[in-house]
Amino acid sequence: MDSTIKDFEGAIAELESIVKKLEEGDLPLETSLQLYERGVQLSRFCHAQLEQAEKRIEILNERGQLTPAPSNLGTDE
Amino acid sequence: MSNSLFDLPFEEPQESDAGRDPGSAIRDSVAAEPRRVYSVSQLTERIREMLEERFFEIWVEGEISNCFVAKTGHVYFTLKDAGAQIKAVMFRSDVRYLRFKINDGLSVVARGRLTVYDPKGEYQIVCQHLEPEGLGARQLAFDQLKERLAKEGLFDARRKRPLPALPRKIGVVTSLDGAAVRDIVKVLRRRYANAHIVIRPARVQGDGAALDIARGMAAIGKVKGVDVVIVGRGGGSIEDLWAFNEEVVARAIAGCPVPTISAVGHETDVTIADFVADLRAPTPSAAAEMVVARKDDFCARIDRLGQRLQATFQMRVAMRGRRADDLAHQLLRALRGRIARRERAYQALLLKLERFDVRRRFDVIRARLAAVDGRLRTGIDRRVHGADARFRATAARLDSLSPLAVLGRGYAVCWNADRTAIIRDASTVDSGDKVHVKLERGELDCTVTNHEGAETRGFDH
Numbered sequence: 001m002d003s004t005i006k007d008f009e010g011a012i013a014e015l016e017s018i019v020k021k022l023e024e025g026d027l028p029l030e031t032s033l034q035l036y037e038r039g040v041q042l043s044r045f046c047h048a049q050l051e052q053a054e055k056r057i058e059i060l061n062e063r064g065q066l067t068p069a070p071s072n073l074g075t076d077e
Numbered sequence: 078m079s080n081s082l083f084d085l086p087f088e089e090p091q092e093s094d095a096g097r098d099p100g101s102a103i104r105d106s107v108a109a110e111p112r113r114v115y116s117v118s119q120l121t122e123r124i125r126e127m128l129e130e131r132f133f134e135i136w137v138e139g140e141i142s143n144c145f146v147a148k149t150g151h152v153y154f155t156l157k158d159a160g161a162q163i164k165a166v167m168f169r170s171d172v173r174y175l176r177f178k179i180n181d182g183l184s185v186v187a188r189g190r191l192t193v194y195d196p197k198g199e200y201q202i203v204c205q206h207l208e209p210e211g212l213g214a215r216q217l218a219f220d221q222l223k224e225r226l227a228k229e230g231l232f233d234a235r236r237k238r239p240l241p242a243l244p245r246k247i248g249v250v251t252s253l254d255g256a257a258v259r260d261i262v263k264v265l266r267r268r269y270a271n272a273h274i275v276i277r278p279a280r281v282q283g284d285g286a287a288l289d290i291a292r293g294m295a296a297i298g299k300v301k302g303v304d305v306v307i308v309g310r311g312g313g314s315i316e317d318l319w320a321f322n323e324e325v326v327a328r329a330i331a332g333c334p335v336p337t338i339s340a341v342g343h344e345t346d347v348t349i350a351d352f353v354a355d356l357r358a359p360t361p362s363a364a365a366e367m368v369v370a371r372k373d374d375f376c377a378r379i380d381r382l383g384q385r386l387q388a389t390f391q392m393r394v395a396m397r398g399r400r401a402d403d404l405a406h407q408l409l410r411a412l413r414g415r416i417a418r419r420e421r422a423y424q425a426l427l428l429k430l431e432r433f434d435v436r437r438r439f440d441v442i443r444a445r446l447a448a449v450d451g452r453l454r455t456g457i458d459r460r461v462h463g464a465d466a467r468f469r470a471t472a473a474r475l476d477s478l479s480p481l482a483v484l485g486r487g488y489a490v491c492w493n494a495d496r497t498a499i500i501r502d503a504s505t506v507d508s509g510d511k512v513h514v515k516l517e518r519g520e521l522d523c524t525v526t527n528h529e530g531a532e533t534r535g536f537d538h
Contacts, residue, residue: 009242012375015382022389032393039386046379049243050372055271057262059253059278060297069276073253073262 005042008049015042118195125193128200132191137163137202138210141183152179156187156202164201165189171205176218184210215315219322222349226324231331232352238336240356241304243375244368246273248306248335250293253278256311257340257361264365269372275300280320281310287323294329294337306333307364308350309340321348330354340364398488405490406499416465490515494522503528 005011018039022032057069115123139156146152150169155162165187167179189204209217226232247265251257258276265272279293280286290308297306308330310318320326321341330337330353339354340361351357358364491500494511506512506525514521 008375012242012378012382015379015386019382019385019389022393023385027393029393029397032390036386036390039382039390043379043383043386046375049245050376051271052245054273057274057276059276060300061278064296064299066275066300069274073258073276 005045008046011042011045011049015039015046018042117198121193121195121198124200125195128191128193134188134190135202136186136188138184138186139163141179141185142181144179144181146179154179154181156185164199165204166201167204167207175207176215177209177221179207186210215319215322219349222322222324222327223352226327226349226353231327236331236355238355240336240338240367240371242371244272244305244371246275246300246302246304247368248297248300248303249274249276250279250290250297250306250308251276251310251361252281255281257281257309260311260360260362261307261340261365264362264369268366268369272368272372273302275303282313282317282320286320287326290320291323291325291329294326294333298333298335303335305336305338305368307338307340307358307361307368308354309338309358309361309364310342311361312342312346315346318342318346318348321350323349326350327353338364338367401488402490402499402501409499485517487517 005014018035021027022035022039027035057073058066059069060066137156139158139162142155142157142162144152144154150172152167152169152172154165154167156165157163167189172179185207187202187204187208188206189202191200191202193200230236249258249261251261253276262274265274275297277293277297279289281290294306294308297303308326309321318341321339327349330339330350336355337353338356338358339348339350340358340363341348341350342360344359356364356367358367492498492513492515493500493506494513496513500506500512506528508525508527510525512523512525514523
């Protein structure tokens with residue numbers, strides 16, 4: 001992932017400002033193109049973040065250790 | 078007299094009257110009565126023994142006044158009503174168990190025993206337990222803690238943190254046996270399939286529950302990556318939910334390094350934890366829904382931004398393309414105009430020359446004319462060519478400045494067959510018409526096979 005993107009809060013804020021700039025500003029084509037490319041990059045980053053969360057349930061025990069949760073935890077029985 | 082004075086179960090000293098004559102007995106009925114002299118200490122001790130025995134466990138109601146907490150932690154106060162007052166003390170070991178603070182003006186029912194403080198000769202009640210009258214002890218404790226924490230600013234709106242834009246690792250502090258954990262996991266599983274959940278089990282009712290919850294909050298706050306914590310339990314009686322009204326829990330929630338959601342009982346249950354947490358969920362399921370909603374918002378936001386990004390960029394590119402077309406067209410028209418003007422001037426000059434040649438000096442200077450004519454022609458040619466070279470240079474410069482370079486980016490200029498006009502509207506040509514397409518390199522002659530008004534333009538080679 002691009003190291004210039006700190007976190008998704010920052011990414012989404014930057015993406016918002018880029019879209020706004022593109023929508024209102026009378027920018028040279030070259031600048032528009034650069035902004036667009038950055039925007040696409042940010043958008044991909046955000047989508048990647050969504051995918052990155054791990055599907056997992058863990059229990060934090062008394063000793064501060066993480067162990068897998070019993071498999072029946074989220075199921076109806 | 079003496080009996081009415083000492084209407085107490087004192088063991089009267091019994092002394093034998095034997096051997097006295099009735100007369101002297103009558104005469105000395107008062108004076109001769111044998112004296113039983115107590116020391117003050119003895120008397121006080123007798124009084125104390127009697128009071129302690131008789132009022133071993135009593136309930137008394139009254140209003141607290143002159144309340145004073147000693148350094149030892151014991152609390153001294155006076156219980157009074159409209160007609161009387163009694164000194165009271167509550168030892169630290171008992172004060173500990175009170176859920177409210179002993180305050181002046183509080184009406185209470187006290188359970189305790191009477192005793193006498195010998196050095197002062199004062200009797201007092203040693204309270205083992207106090208219950209606020211009219212108001213449940215719990216309610217009072219709740220109100221007092223709430224007021225105190227509110228004063229500290231723990232409930233301030235500006236302390237409230239928003240949930241992260243995309244919660245990724247969700248901490249949960251609750252009992253593993255309760256309904257809450259199942260509800261939370263179920264909602265997250267269904268609506269946020271790849272959520273990472275970390276559960277810190279904690280007793281949520283009974284002795285030690287509050288401390289357990291507080292420790293759980295502290296522990297889960299330290300787990301790397303946890304970005305929101307749900308703390309709570311399912312519904313129950315007010316006693317069952319009480320741990321969430323304890324100060325230690327309130328402080329643990331306030332001290333959590335990441336945003337917290339309280340989810341205690343049902344909608345109608347409000348606990349101190351709810352006031353301190355960044356967000357209050359009416360139920361554990363609702364808390365999970367709040368997390369999901371953030372995720373959904375995040376998805377919607379980036380989807381919308383992505384769409385806007387595409388749309389705005391496409392529009393800008395289209396606008397640029399149209400402007401380039403316009404410039405190219407203007408340039409060509411300008412060049413054509415200038416060339417035509419030069420052409421006309423040349424023709425006029427030529428005509429003038431011919432007339433001059435024929436009418437005035439036909440005979441005389443025919444010979445010279447031939448030479449002059451030749452010179453003139455070369456001169457004019459040079460001038461025309463010079464002008465032409467300048468046009469080319471200008472055109473090339475303009476070209477490099479942009480509009481014609483548009484062709485280099487893949488745009489094309491479509492002319493009509495005799496190249497007198499650029500076609501910008503499909504309705505100006507008919508099927509079968511020839512058109513001429515100029516590309517960056519080379520040109521195409523095309524035949525229109527189909528056209529669909531202003532929206533779509535179709536042509537074929």
